[in-house]
Amino acid sequence: GEQVEQLPSSLIVQEGASVLINCSYTDSASVYFPWYKQEPGKRLQFIIDIRSNMERKQTQRLTLLFDKKTKHLSLHITATQPGDSAIYFCSASDSYAQGLTFGLGTRVSVFP
Amino acid sequence: EAGVTQSPRYAVLQEGQAVSFWCDPISGHDTLYWYQQPRDQGPQLLVYFRDEAVIDNSQLPSDRFSAVRPKGTNSTLKIQSAKQGDTATYLCASSFWTNTEVFFGKGTRLTVV
Numbered sequence: 538g539e540q541v542e543q544l545p546s547s548l549i550v551q552e553g554a555s556v557l558i559n560c561s562y563t564d565s566a567s568v569y570f571p572w573y574k575q576e577p578g579k580r581l582q583f584i585i586d587i588r589s590n591m592e593r594k595q596t597q598r599l600t601l602l603f604d605k606k607t608k609h610l611s612l613h614i615t616a617t618q619p620g621d622s623a624i625y626f627c628s629a630s631d632s633y634a635q636g637l638t639f640g641l642g643t644r645v646s647v648f649p
Numbered sequence: 650e651a652g653v654t655q656s657p658r659y660a661v662l663q664e665g666q667a668v669s670f671w672c673d674p675i676s677g678h679d680t681l682y683w684y685q686q687p688r689d690q691g692p693q694l695l696v697y698f699r700d701e702a703v704i705d706n707s708q709l710p711s712d713r714f715s716a717v718r719p720k721g722t723n724s725t726l727k728i729q730s731a732k733q734g735d736t737a738t739y740l741c742a743s744s745f746w747t748n749t750e751v752f753f754g755k756g757t758r759l760t761v762v
Contacts, residue, residue: 581753626691639691
């Protein structure tokens with residue numbers, strides 16, 4: 538089955554700095570890649586997604602890059618704020634409304 | 650806040666005890682998922698439904714776990730005889746079958762001692 542790996546497992550940055558999270562997957566049948574943010578005590582929150590027919594997607598301070606050949610994604614967060622402190626999960630699916638396979642997460646800590 | 654509702658929020662059991670988790674998805678969502686999230690790991694899919702039908706339960710430990718969604722709305726996940734290895738947060742999520750965005754509940758944190 539699909540396996541999703543994320544690196545790094547954790548990182549600490551100062552407010553205003555940028556963050557890069559890398560994600561790789563194994564199953565070439567995966568076509569949909571949503572990312573989620575999990576803050577302590579709160580529910581998983583969808584933040585951005587990309588489909589396999591795209592190379593790049595950007596929303597506000599998030600940029601998601603996708604390389605189908607290398608089966609690699611990267612999430613770039615700019616101008617970080619303390620509110621960005623959370624665990625970020627990369628996930629993959631082979632279709633709409635199918636179960637998602639998640640990575641282990643990347644814990645991001647942003648200090649003022 | 651409207652969203653996926655789960656209960657209870659917490660449960661503490663001794664090994665061998667049974668427990669049920671309840672989920673109320675977002676109104677109108679035909680697809681419902683149950684995930685298990687061990688501490689410091691990502692969620693792992695256990696089972697999911699479209700309406701009342703099970704679409705995939707291949708990751709559900711069938712000897713002790715069961716899940717139902719009899720009317721295609723609310724769902725119950727039951728652990729028959731809990732083990733320490735079942736300690737995790739159990740997440741329910743819902744979506745439209747034809748839409749990609751999945752909405753998660755706050756989860757039920759289970760501790761088996």
